[in-house]
Amino acid sequence: MTRLTPDMISDVPAVSRLDTALINEIGSTLEEISIGAAGISGHDSAFDDLDAAVIPVTSGMGVISGFSESVRSILESMGIRAFVTKNTDVAGFAEAVEKDADMIFMADDDRFIALNVRVMKFVDNTEGTAKGYAEALRIAMKYRPPSSVLVVGCGRVGSMATEIFSKRYASVNVVDIDPSKAMELERRYGNVHAYADVETAVRESNVIFNSSPGKIPGEWIRQGAVIISPGVPHSFDSEARRKANVIVHDPLAIGVGAMAAICAKYSVDIRNRFESEMNAINPISVRLAAPGQR
Ligand code: 2YC
Numbered sequence: 001m002t003r004l005t006p007d008m009i010s011d012v013p014a015v016s017r018l019d020t021a022l023i024n025e026i027g028s029t030l031e032e033i034s035i036g037a038a039g040i041s042g043h044d045s046a047f048d049d050l051d052a053a054v055i056p057v058t059s060g061m062g063v064i065s066g067f068s069e070s071v072r073s074i075l076e077s078m079g080i081r082a083f084v085t086k087n088t089d090v091a092g093f094a095e096a097v098e099k100d101a102d103m104i105f106m107a108d109d110d111r112f113i114a115l116n117v118r119v120m121k122f123v124d125n126t127e128g129t130a131k132g133y134a135e136a137l138r139i140a141m142k143y144r145p146p147s148s149v150l151v152v153g154c155g156r157v158g159s160m161a162t163e164i165f166s167k168r169y170a171s172v173n174v175v176d177i178d179p180s181k182a183m184e185l186e187r188r189y190g191n192v193h194a195y196a197d198v199e200t201a202v203r204e205s206n207v208i209f210n211s212s213p214g215k216i217p218g219e220w221i222r223q224g225a226v227i228i229s230p231g232v233p234h235s236f237d238s239e240a241r242r243k244a245n246v247i248v249h250d251p252l253a254i255g256v257g258a259m260a261a262i263c264a265k266y267s268v269d270i271r272n273r274f275e276s277e278m279n280a281i282n283p284i285s286v287r288l289a290a291p292g293q294r
Contacts, residue, residue, distance in 0.1 A: 002213045002232045003109065006065040008251045016077070018253050025246050026140045031078045033139065034257035037131040038265045047264055052082040052103040052114075053096030058089055060109035071105050074256045080264075103263050105256075114263040119270050123262040125255050129230045130160035130211075132258030136248045137209060137228045138168070145169050146226075150205035152198060153212025154181035157230055161209055166192055175201035177214065218243060230255065 019029045028036075052075050054068045068084045075082035083099070085092035096104045097117070104115045112125035137149070149165050151158045154176040165172045166189040174182045175195035182194035195201035202208060202220040210216060210229040218239025221227070227236065229249040236247055248254075 003061065004064055004067065004232065004251060008232060009064070009066050009070045018250055019077075021250075022136075022248070025248050026136060028136075028139045030074070030253055030257045033132055033135050033254060034078060034261040036139070037128070037135040037258035038261035040261055040265050040268065047079045047260075050080045050102045050264060051100065052080050052105060052260070053092075053099065053101035054082060054084045055092035055096060055104060055106040056084065056088045057092075057106050057108045063088070067107070070252055071256055074253045075105075075260055078257055078260060080260055102267075103260065105259070114259040116263045116266040119266045121263075121266045123259050123266075125259060126156040126160055128257075128259030128262060129157050129255035130164060131262065132254040133157075133209065133211075133228050133230045133248070134161055134164045134168075135258070136254060137207070137226070140226050140228060140246045140248060141207070146207040147171065148173055148205070149207045149209055150175065150195075150201055151185075152176075152202065152208060152210045152216065153214070153231060154178075154185055155211060158209070158211035159185060161211060162189065162192060165209070166190075173201060173205065176212070216240065 022028055022030060022033065054071045056063045056068045072082045072084050085095045087095050093104065093106070102117055104117060106113065107125070113122045115122040146169060148171040149169050150173045151162050151165065152175055154162070154174055158174070158176070162172055162174055162185050170191065172189070172192045173195055174185045174192055175198050176182045177198065179194065179196055186192050186194040198214070199220055202216055203222070206222055206224065207226045208228070210227060210231045212231045213233060215235045218237045221240045221243045223243050225244045227240070227244045227247045229236070229247060232251050234249045234251065241247060
């Protein structure tokens with residue numbers, strides 16, 4: 001997993017500027033992408049009146065300057081009240097619970113999760129990033145399914161994206177600098193084909209989901225390509241930017257936005273299930289209707 005560095009997130013634009021960039025690229029805001037990623041309809045029922053805590057975690061390589069604050073500002077931009085705990089680690093967790101947070105965001109060197117405290121379910125940044133950028137791809141293709149999608153980088157995000165695409169699109173091509181990782185995905189899904197090398201794969205693709213930290217030279221990019229790129233560090237040269245129709249990338253916001261929407265939806269799912277079960281166990285209410293209403 002690629003570790004963010006302060007300079008990568010110091011240029012995380014104020015989300016309003018990110019929204020402008022996303023609207024220019026694909027015509028949707030971060031909130032719309034996040035809600036689509038979580039499969040929420042009518043987002044007002046999901047985000048209203050939610051409090052999120054972000055806990056700085058000092059384990060391993062320690063805190064990343066600006067990380068917690070970036071997460072907090074992304075959540076606020078989606079209408080979720082968010083605060084960074086004054087304490088770190090366990091004291092921070094205790095503070096978040098004492099302040100009655102509905103969701104808790106925290107990351108160590110290996111995992112970045114959002115916990116829904118009410119239903120005790122969490123979502124990982126891998127799922128948030130894969131679903132968030134898969135939604136950005138769907139929107140970028142204007143809901144017109146591409147004939148095939150190339151996934152560059154078969155790590156945790158690329159593997160989850162391949163699972164999503166294998167269900168959503170007719171054919172998925174995968175490639176990794178370690179060919180055995182691509183072969184593993186080809187074996188796992190019926191409509192996934194592994195390329196042997198990255199250059200050939202990129203040169204033959206119009207729709208590219210880049211979940212690798214590697215550099216993809218603009219010379220390989222086809223004119224009019226759609227590039228959805230969660231991979232960090234983000235490095236497409238001016239030739240790639242000139243040839244591509246769309247390049248969607250940000251180092252943190254789409255993953256965090258999708259995590260928040262998926263995490264909030266856990267409560268919506270529980271509430272819907274509860275209401276349908278309540279309706280199911282109350283047939284007697286019909287017989288108890290007032291005599292005039294029989
Ligand atoms: O500031 C803190 O609390 C640090 N413990 C945060 C460490 C995050 C390490 N993970 C990453 O840099 C990224 C995540 C955004 C998702 C995958 N890698």
